[in-house]
Amino acid sequence: MKKALFIGVLAFALGGCASLVSSAAGGLTDSISDAVLNQDDPETAKAALPTFMVLIDGMIRDNPGDADLLASGATLYASFGGIFAGDAARASRLTTRARRYASAAMCGVYAPSCDWPGASYDEFVATLDGIDRRHGEYLYTYGFASLAYLRAHSDDWNSLAELPQMEALFSRYMDVSGDEVNGAVYTYMGILLTLRPPALGGEPERAREYFEKAIAATDGRDLGAKVEYARGYARLLYERELHDRLLNEVVAADPYEDGYTLGNVLAQEQAEALLAEADEYF
Numbered sequence: 385m386k387k388a389l390f391i392g393v394l395a396f397a398l399g400g401c402a403s404l405v406s407s408a409a410g411g412l413t414d415s416i417s418d419a420v421l422n423q424d425d426p427e428t429a430k431a432a433l434p435t436f437m438v439l440i441d442g443m444i445r446d447n448p449g450d451a452d453l454l455a456s457g458a459t460l461y462a463s464f465g466g467i468f469a470g471d472a473a474r475a476s477r478l479t480t481r482a483r484r485y486a487s488a489a490m491c492g493v494y495a496p497s498c499d500w501p502g503a504s505y506d507e508f509v510a511t512l513d514g515i516d517r518r519h520g521e522y523l524y525t526y527g528f529a530s531l532a533y534l535r536a537h538s539d540d541w542n543s544l545a546e547l548p549q550m551e552a553l554f555s556r557y558m559d560v561s562g563d564e565v566n567g568a569v570y571t572y573m574g575i576l577l578t579l580r581p582p583a584l585g586g587e588p589e590r591a592r593e594y595f596e597k598a599i600a601a602t603d604g605r606d607l608g609a610k611v612e613y614a615r616g617y618a619r620l621l622y623e624r625e626l627h628d629r630l631l632n633e634v635v636a637a638d639p640y641e642d643g644y645t646l647g648n649v650l651a652q653e654q655a656e657a658l659l660a661e662a663d664e665y666f
Contacts, residue, residue, distance in 0.1 A: 422645045426653075429646050430468045436460050444485070454489035455525040458482045462532035467650070475536040479529070486522075486529035494519050497526070508549045512556040520561045524569065527553045531572065551576045567601025570594045571609050578616035592617050605641040607634045607651035615658060624666045631655040631662075 423429045440457040447453055465478030491498040496511040503511075515523055527550055534550070537543040554569050554576070577591035595613035598606070610630045618627035634655040639648035 418643070420646065421643050422640075424639065424645055424649050426468075426646065426650055430464075433460065433464050433468070437464065448488075449492060451489040451492040451522060454485045454492070455522055458486035458489060458525050458529040461485065462529040465536060466532040469536075472536070479533040479536040482529040483533040486526040490519075490522050490526045493522050505548055505552075509552050512552060515556055515560060517560050517562070517564075520557060520564065523553065523557050523560075524566060527557065527569075527572070547576060547579065567598055567606075570598035570601060571612050574598065575612055575616050578620050581620060586620070588617055588620055602644070604637075605644050605648075607637055607639065607644070607648040607655075610634050611651045611654050611658070614655075619665065622666060624662070627666075628659065628662065631659050635659070 420429050420432055423432075437457075437460050440453065440460055444450070444453050444457055459482075461478050461482035465475045465482060469475035469478055487497075487501065490500075494515060496514055499511070500508060530546070530550060530553075534543045534546060551573070554572055558565055558569060558573075571594070574591040574594035577587045577594065580586035582588060592613075595609060595617055598609035599613070602609070604610075611634055614627045614630040617623070618630065632655075634651055637648070637652075639645055639652055641648060
């Protein structure tokens with residue numbers, strides 16, 4: 385689970401955060417978030433995001449039971465920790481806070497989730513039936529923050545054991561969200577289904593369907609979905625032609641898409657790196 389796992393959902397993370405904070409704060413508009421999402425220099429975005437994070441921390445301190453603020457904090461810390469943290473220790477700290485905020489938000493709107501920390505797979509899945517559309521956005525945030533946390537703690541086998549729970553969680557999210565589903569969840573599902581090779585329980589053909597859904601959901605504007613399709617599916621099955629076609633499409637694309645520009649610039653950097661090592665890999 386590499387940092388590119390998060391580039392395809394950056395627009396959701398920041399855009400959703402801005403709208404939630406705007407609602408809670410009353411006067412904060414979405415303009416700053418839009419500026420970050422449409423920034424074509426990742427280093428500028430990296431420098432700007434901590435301001436959001438500190439602002440959210442202060443608002444949560446004053447409103448500790450506000451589920452929307454907690455969800456906003458979770459998405460911001462998970463995004464920064466997954467993309468820009470830079471070193472393992474910092475990623476661990478940031479994503480631990482992200483998951484703590486996400487857990488508190490989910491617990492506040494759905495009491496059975498308060499028991500999720502430390503729950504077995506069967507115990508976790510048994511609580512999902514009570515989740516409905518009202519909980520969808522918070523459920524997605526919990527899954528997003530959890531994946532960031534699990535990536536940052538990937539050397540801990542106890543953390544990796546939670547991946548089947550994440551698959552079940554996102555499946556439930558898709559079930560309850562209907563037409564309001566966020567298309568980034570398809571990328572997540574594709575990644576989760578290709579983390580293991582077929583001989584060890586991976587399901588690459590289901591993953592392929594999800595990756596293609598992810599691309600279709602934004603009409604190809606989110607270049608990160610193609611990067612993950614190449615990385616997760618094409619590399620797993622050693623399909624060089626598909627791998628190179630997807631990545632060359634990303635490199636050749638115009639990254640300037642409203643709400644996706646930053647994620648697309650990061651995706652192009654990843655695509656170029658994957659192509660550069662393709663001869664060695666295949």
